[in-house]
Amino acid sequence: MLPSIREIVDLSHELYDGMPNIGGLPVVFFPIKTFEGQRTISGGKVAYESRMLMLAEHCGTHLDAPRHFDEGGLPVGEVPLERLVLPGHLLDLTHKRNGEAITVADFERAAAKSGRAIGGGTALVCWTGCDKDWGKGNWTRERPFVPVESARWLVERGITLFATDLIGMDDPAEWWWPTHATWLKSNVCMVQQLCNLHRLAGKEFLFVCLPLKMRDGTGCPVRAAALVM
Secondary structure, three states: OOOOOEEEEEEEEOOOOOOOOOOOOEEEEEEEEEEHHHHHHOOOOOOOOEEEEEEOOOOOEEOOOOOHHOOOOHHHHHHOOHHHHEEEEEEEEEOOOOOOOHHHHHHHHHHHHHOOOOOOOOOOEEEEHHHHOOOOOOOOOOOOOOOOHHHHHHHOOOOEEEEEEOOOOEEEEEEOOOHHHHHHHOOOOEEEOOOHHHHHOOOOOEEEEEEOOOOOOOEEEEEEEEEEE
Protein backbone atom coordinates (compact mmCIF):
# COMPACT_ATOMS: atom_id res chain seq x y z
CA MET A 1 0.00 0.00 0.00
CA LEU A 2 1.30 3.46 -0.85
CA PRO A 3 2.51 5.40 2.22
CA SER A 4 0.04 8.25 1.62
CA ILE A 5 -2.98 5.92 1.54
CA ARG A 6 -4.21 4.93 5.00
CA GLU A 7 -7.22 2.86 3.95
CA ILE A 8 -8.97 1.52 0.85
CA VAL A 9 -12.76 1.44 1.11
CA ASP A 10 -14.72 -0.75 -1.32
CA LEU A 11 -17.75 1.25 -2.51
CA SER A 12 -19.24 -1.40 -4.82
CA HIS A 13 -22.09 -3.85 -4.43
CA GLU A 14 -21.41 -7.45 -5.39
CA LEU A 15 -22.45 -8.69 -8.83
CA TYR A 16 -24.05 -12.14 -8.79
CA ASP A 17 -26.35 -14.49 -10.66
CA GLY A 18 -29.99 -13.38 -10.40
CA MET A 19 -29.18 -10.12 -8.61
CA PRO A 20 -31.90 -7.43 -8.41
CA ASN A 21 -31.63 -4.35 -10.60
CA ILE A 22 -33.69 -1.28 -11.42
CA GLY A 23 -34.93 -2.59 -14.77
CA GLY A 24 -35.76 -6.08 -13.51
CA LEU A 25 -33.55 -7.43 -16.29
CA PRO A 26 -31.96 -10.88 -16.20
CA VAL A 27 -28.51 -11.16 -14.67
CA VAL A 28 -27.12 -14.59 -15.45
CA PHE A 29 -23.73 -16.16 -14.77
CA PHE A 30 -23.41 -19.67 -16.15
CA PRO A 31 -20.47 -22.07 -16.64
CA ILE A 32 -19.03 -22.69 -20.07
CA LYS A 33 -16.20 -24.83 -18.71
CA THR A 34 -16.26 -26.80 -15.44
CA PHE A 35 -13.50 -28.41 -13.38
CA GLU A 36 -15.21 -31.77 -13.59
CA GLY A 37 -15.82 -31.56 -17.32
CA GLN A 38 -12.29 -30.44 -18.21
CA ARG A 39 -10.78 -33.05 -15.91
CA THR A 40 -12.86 -35.74 -17.65
CA ILE A 41 -12.13 -34.78 -21.25
CA SER A 42 -8.41 -34.24 -20.56
CA GLY A 43 -7.97 -37.53 -18.74
CA GLY A 44 -7.02 -35.70 -15.59
CA LYS A 45 -4.29 -33.59 -17.21
CA VAL A 46 -6.02 -30.25 -16.63
CA ALA A 47 -8.99 -28.85 -14.73
CA TYR A 48 -10.30 -25.30 -14.85
CA GLU A 49 -13.51 -23.28 -14.82
CA SER A 50 -14.81 -20.29 -16.76
CA ARG A 51 -18.22 -18.64 -16.93
CA MET A 52 -20.34 -16.60 -19.32
CA LEU A 53 -21.83 -13.37 -17.99
CA MET A 54 -25.08 -11.86 -19.23
CA LEU A 55 -26.03 -8.58 -17.59
CA ALA A 56 -27.26 -5.09 -18.41
CA GLU A 57 -24.85 -2.16 -18.73
CA HIS A 58 -26.77 -0.39 -15.95
CA CYS A 59 -26.57 -3.06 -13.29
CA GLY A 60 -25.37 -2.88 -9.69
CA THR A 61 -22.79 -0.20 -8.91
CA HIS A 62 -22.38 1.35 -12.33
CA LEU A 63 -21.41 4.38 -14.38
CA ASP A 64 -23.81 6.24 -16.66
CA ALA A 65 -21.98 7.80 -19.62
CA PRO A 66 -23.40 10.79 -21.55
CA ARG A 67 -24.21 8.43 -24.46
CA HIS A 68 -26.98 6.97 -22.27
CA PHE A 69 -29.23 10.01 -22.87
CA ASP A 70 -27.35 11.96 -25.54
CA GLU A 71 -27.06 10.34 -28.98
CA GLY A 72 -23.89 12.28 -29.68
CA GLY A 73 -22.51 12.01 -26.16
CA LEU A 74 -19.37 10.28 -24.97
CA PRO A 75 -19.65 6.49 -24.74
CA VAL A 76 -18.16 4.67 -21.77
CA GLY A 77 -14.90 3.75 -23.47
CA GLU A 78 -14.14 7.37 -24.35
CA VAL A 79 -14.73 8.96 -20.95
CA PRO A 80 -11.31 10.34 -19.90
CA LEU A 81 -9.85 8.65 -16.84
CA GLU A 82 -9.22 12.12 -15.41
CA ARG A 83 -12.99 12.37 -14.94
CA LEU A 84 -13.21 9.03 -13.14
CA VAL A 85 -10.29 9.27 -10.71
CA LEU A 86 -10.83 12.41 -8.66
CA PRO A 87 -10.59 13.86 -5.15
CA GLY A 88 -13.85 12.98 -3.40
CA HIS A 89 -16.24 15.48 -1.83
CA LEU A 90 -18.71 13.71 0.45
CA LEU A 91 -22.03 15.42 1.16
CA ASP A 92 -24.00 14.08 4.13
CA LEU A 93 -27.66 13.95 3.11
CA THR A 94 -28.65 11.06 5.36
CA HIS A 95 -31.39 13.13 6.98
CA LYS A 96 -33.49 12.98 3.81
CA ARG A 97 -36.37 10.52 3.97
CA ASN A 98 -37.89 8.30 1.30
CA GLY A 99 -39.91 10.33 -1.17
CA GLU A 100 -38.23 13.64 -0.27
CA ALA A 101 -36.52 15.87 -2.80
CA ILE A 102 -32.88 16.79 -2.16
CA THR A 103 -33.16 20.53 -2.71
CA VAL A 104 -30.61 23.19 -3.58
CA ALA A 105 -30.78 24.29 0.07
CA ASP A 106 -29.96 20.72 1.15
CA PHE A 107 -26.89 20.69 -1.07
CA GLU A 108 -25.82 24.11 0.18
CA ARG A 109 -26.12 23.08 3.83
CA ALA A 110 -24.29 19.79 3.23
CA ALA A 111 -21.47 21.64 1.43
CA ALA A 112 -21.21 24.16 4.28
CA LYS A 113 -21.02 21.29 6.76
CA SER A 114 -18.24 19.68 4.72
CA GLY A 115 -16.28 22.92 4.70
CA ARG A 116 -15.89 22.88 0.94
CA ALA A 117 -17.68 24.58 -1.93
CA ILE A 118 -19.33 22.53 -4.65
CA GLY A 119 -17.48 22.81 -7.93
CA GLY A 120 -15.42 21.08 -10.59
CA GLY A 121 -12.41 18.85 -10.28
CA THR A 122 -13.94 16.53 -7.69
CA ALA A 123 -16.27 13.57 -7.46
CA LEU A 124 -19.34 14.94 -5.71
CA VAL A 125 -20.54 12.03 -3.57
CA CYS A 126 -24.15 12.23 -2.36
CA TRP A 127 -24.54 10.05 0.76
CA THR A 128 -28.16 9.25 1.64
CA GLY A 129 -27.74 5.99 3.57
CA CYS A 130 -30.04 4.16 1.14
CA ASP A 131 -27.54 1.38 0.52
CA LYS A 132 -28.84 -0.27 3.71
CA ASP A 133 -32.08 -1.00 1.82
CA TRP A 134 -30.37 -2.24 -1.36
CA GLY A 135 -32.40 -5.04 -2.94
CA LYS A 136 -35.12 -4.94 -0.27
CA GLY A 137 -38.83 -4.37 -0.85
CA ASN A 138 -39.70 -1.46 -3.13
CA TRP A 139 -36.12 -0.17 -2.98
CA THR A 140 -36.08 1.34 -6.48
CA ARG A 141 -38.85 3.81 -5.61
CA GLU A 142 -38.79 4.24 -1.83
CA ARG A 143 -35.83 6.63 -1.64
CA PRO A 144 -34.96 10.33 -1.73
CA PHE A 145 -34.39 11.88 -5.15
CA VAL A 146 -32.63 14.76 -6.89
CA PRO A 147 -35.13 17.02 -8.72
CA VAL A 148 -34.26 18.75 -11.98
CA GLU A 149 -33.85 22.12 -10.24
CA SER A 150 -31.08 20.72 -8.04
CA ALA A 151 -29.45 18.92 -10.96
CA ARG A 152 -29.36 22.14 -13.01
CA TRP A 153 -27.92 24.04 -10.04
CA LEU A 154 -25.10 21.49 -9.75
CA VAL A 155 -24.40 21.71 -13.49
CA GLU A 156 -24.14 25.50 -13.17
CA ARG A 157 -21.45 24.96 -10.54
CA GLY A 158 -19.43 22.92 -13.00
CA ILE A 159 -19.44 19.55 -11.27
CA THR A 160 -17.26 16.94 -12.94
CA LEU A 161 -18.80 13.71 -11.65
CA PHE A 162 -21.90 12.95 -9.57
CA ALA A 163 -21.85 9.81 -7.44
CA THR A 164 -24.38 8.42 -4.98
CA ASP A 165 -25.64 5.41 -3.06
CA LEU A 166 -29.09 5.97 -4.61
CA ILE A 167 -30.26 3.46 -7.20
CA GLY A 168 -31.88 6.29 -9.17
CA MET A 169 -31.62 10.06 -8.91
CA ASP A 170 -34.93 11.07 -10.50
CA ASP A 171 -38.30 11.50 -8.84
CA PRO A 172 -39.75 7.95 -9.07
CA ALA A 173 -42.95 9.47 -10.48
CA GLU A 174 -41.02 10.99 -13.41
CA TRP A 175 -40.61 7.89 -15.56
CA TRP A 176 -38.90 9.93 -18.32
CA TRP A 177 -35.90 10.57 -15.99
CA PRO A 178 -35.34 14.32 -16.52
CA THR A 179 -32.60 14.48 -13.89
CA HIS A 180 -30.62 11.87 -15.81
CA ALA A 181 -31.09 13.93 -18.98
CA THR A 182 -30.01 17.16 -17.26
CA TRP A 183 -26.66 15.73 -16.22
CA LEU A 184 -25.87 13.46 -19.14
CA LYS A 185 -26.77 16.05 -21.79
CA SER A 186 -24.45 18.43 -19.92
CA ASN A 187 -21.62 15.88 -20.26
CA VAL A 188 -21.65 14.98 -16.56
CA CYS A 189 -21.21 11.27 -15.82
CA MET A 190 -22.99 9.63 -12.89
CA VAL A 191 -22.17 6.71 -10.61
CA GLN A 192 -25.09 4.97 -8.91
CA GLN A 193 -25.57 2.35 -6.18
CA LEU A 194 -22.44 2.96 -4.14
CA CYS A 195 -22.17 1.48 -0.64
CA ASN A 196 -20.10 1.95 2.52
CA LEU A 197 -20.17 5.74 2.24
CA HIS A 198 -20.51 5.99 6.03
CA ARG A 199 -16.87 4.92 6.23
CA LEU A 200 -15.81 8.12 4.45
CA ALA A 201 -17.39 10.62 6.85
CA GLY A 202 -14.90 13.29 7.86
CA LYS A 203 -12.13 11.83 5.68
CA GLU A 204 -10.12 13.03 2.70
CA PHE A 205 -10.14 10.50 -0.11
CA LEU A 206 -9.50 9.87 -3.78
CA PHE A 207 -12.54 8.48 -5.58
CA VAL A 208 -11.79 5.79 -8.17
CA CYS A 209 -14.40 4.44 -10.59
CA LEU A 210 -13.18 2.32 -13.49
CA PRO A 211 -15.56 0.89 -16.12
CA LEU A 212 -14.56 -1.47 -18.90
CA LYS A 213 -13.19 0.30 -21.97
CA MET A 214 -16.30 -0.64 -23.91
CA ARG A 215 -16.93 0.68 -27.42
CA ASP A 216 -20.26 2.55 -27.79
CA GLY A 217 -21.28 1.71 -24.23
CA THR A 218 -23.98 3.76 -22.54
CA GLY A 219 -23.01 2.53 -19.07
CA CYS A 220 -21.02 -0.14 -17.30
CA PRO A 221 -20.79 -1.88 -13.93
CA VAL A 222 -17.74 -0.59 -12.06
CA ARG A 223 -15.50 -1.43 -9.12
CA ALA A 224 -15.60 1.86 -7.25
CA ALA A 225 -13.28 2.51 -4.33
CA ALA A 226 -12.08 5.32 -2.10
CA LEU A 227 -8.38 5.72 -1.32
CA VAL A 228 -8.43 7.40 2.09
CA MET A 229 -5.49 9.73 2.70
